[in-house]
Amino acid sequence: MFQINENYLKLPGSYLFSTIGKKVNAFMAANPDKKVIRLGIGDVTLPLAPAIIDAMHKAVDEMGSSDTFRGYAPDLGYEFLRSAIVKNDYNARGVDIAVDEIFVSDGAKSDSGNIGEIFGKNNKIAVCDPVYPVYVDSNAMEGRTGEYIAAQEKWSNVIYMPCTAENNFAPELPTETPDMIYLCFPNNPTGATITKDELQKWVDYALKVGAVIIYDAAYEAYISEENVPHTIYECEGAKACAIELRSFSKNAGFTGTRLGFTVVPKELKCGDVSLNALWARRHGTKFNGAPYIIQRAGEAVYSEAGKAQTKEQIAYYMNNAKVIREGLKDAGFTVFGGVNAPYIWLKTPDKMTSWEFFDYLLEKVNIVGTPGSGFGPSGEGYFRLTAFGSYENTLAAIERIKNM
Ligand code: MLT
Numbered sequence: 001m002f003q004i005n006e007n008y009l010k011l012p013g014s015y016l017f018s019t020i021g022k023k024v025n026a027f028m029a030a031n032p033d034k035k036v037i038r039l040g041i042g043d044v045t046l047p048l049a050p051a052i053i054d055a056m057h058k059a060v061d062e063m064g065s066s067d068t069f070r071g072y073a074p075d076l077g078y079e080f081l082r083s084a085i086v087k088n089d090y091n092a093r094g095v096d097i098a099v100d101e102i103f104v105s106d107g108a109k110s111d112s113g114n115i116g117e118i119f120g121k122n123n124k125i126a127v128c129d130p131v132y133p134v135y136v137d138s139n140a141m142e143g144r145t146g147e148y149i150a151a152q153e154k155w156s157n158v159i160y161m162p163c164t165a166e167n168n169f170a171p172e173l174p175t176e177t178p179d180m181i182y183l184c185f186p187n188n189p190t191g192a193t194i195t196k197d198e199l200q201k202w203v204d205y206a207l208k209v210g211a212v213i214i215y216d217a218a219y220e221a222y223i224s225e226e227n228v229p230h231t232i233y234e235c236e237g238a239k240a241c242a243i244e245l246r247s248f249s250k251n252a253g254f255t256g257t258r259l260g261f262t263v264v265p266k267e268l269k270c271g272d273v274s275l276n277a278l279w280a281r282r283h284g285t286k287f288n289g290a291p292y293i294i295q296r297a298g299e300a301v302y303s304e305a306g307k308a309q310t311k312e313q314i315a316y317y318m319n320n321a322k323v324i325r326e327g328l329k330d331a332g333f334t335v336f337g338g339v340n341a342p343y344i345w346l347k348t349p350d351k352m353t354s355w356e357f358f359d360y361l362l363e364k365v366n367i368v369g370t371p372g373s374g375f376g377p378s379g380e381g382y383f384r385l386t387a388f389g390s391y392e393n394t395l396a397a398i399e400r401i402k403n404m
Helices: 016-030 050-063 079-093 108-118 133-141 196-209 275-286 292-301 304-330 354-365 391-402
Strands: 102-105 125-129 158-162 180-184 212-216 242-247 260-263 335-337 343-347 382-386
Touching (some): 016 354, 050 292, 079 292, 102 108, 102 275, 108 133, 108 242, 108 275, 125 133, 196 212, 292 304, 304 335, 304 391, 354 382, 354 391
Parallel strands (some): 125 158, 180 212, 212 242
Antiparallel strands (some): 242 260, 335 343, 343 382
């Protein structure tokens, strides 16, 4: 008789955003007359920018002609896209990354879930609390997190680094030594950032204890303040201890078209073993490359027109963030984030739990947000709203909250 991966049986409930989706769909089915505004999952709403669409059209035409048709993409990504990434995301910031350190993929969610495959089962992970649930759940699936302790909403073998208003949502170096450290800045879900000096402390720590940092920089394009690092490789020594995950979803609206990349520097080694070679081996075996049409679309993000148009989209979302932040403050809420990130993190009112406030908002004013406790126990008593809605819906949502 075959056996299953029993680690899956340890996972509590369903994936956070699936649970929310089910709840919202049930509410809408029972209340078909209500106009629900969704500010829950961080999904973009603006259409792809014209420069990106033009590049996709051109690539579609190429696929229809025998002279320019392309079959399997190179597993690690087309040279034209990898070079554009190196030039614009790294060299332009004074960071030296080579083309063969870039691995193009179908998105940062897949990469953050898959990256654990190249690491030993006995590694201990450290995560921020609250945290993007994929890091923890994917490690649980691989058997690295111990047992789930329902009463504490924690795994027995994970180092949780609380990020709350008391520490400005910046994790402190753990007292127990981890092997793998997941960091995400600008942060999902709190919208917090750390300075370059603070990030340098993490790099120094990882080098000292022999840990690897998995650095998720999916929200890098939303940084508006000086001295917030756009890539971990701005820190000295990071190429010897950090993998960086990047996405085209939030900076250019690719949530539906899927494109991302991971940087694995050649200096990053475990003994003599190069992690770059391991990830290349994994990619070559299990991935046939992101589609040509989408990689051409990704290249267009870095064209002059693409840069200008995506910058305007980010400004649009950040204006929504301001509307939410200021509106909630006026309504008496305690609010964080929304300055270098498209997420606003608020304290629930009247000591409500995160899920109580979720139900209250949905039922009273028909607004969907994300309960903070869904991201981890330290998220209890907090709530996340996203700036990715339309301006009109964002304004309407804040008016409803002010009048509730
Ligand atoms: C979120 O809402 O946290 C994000 O949309 C999740 C993701 O990017 O996968």
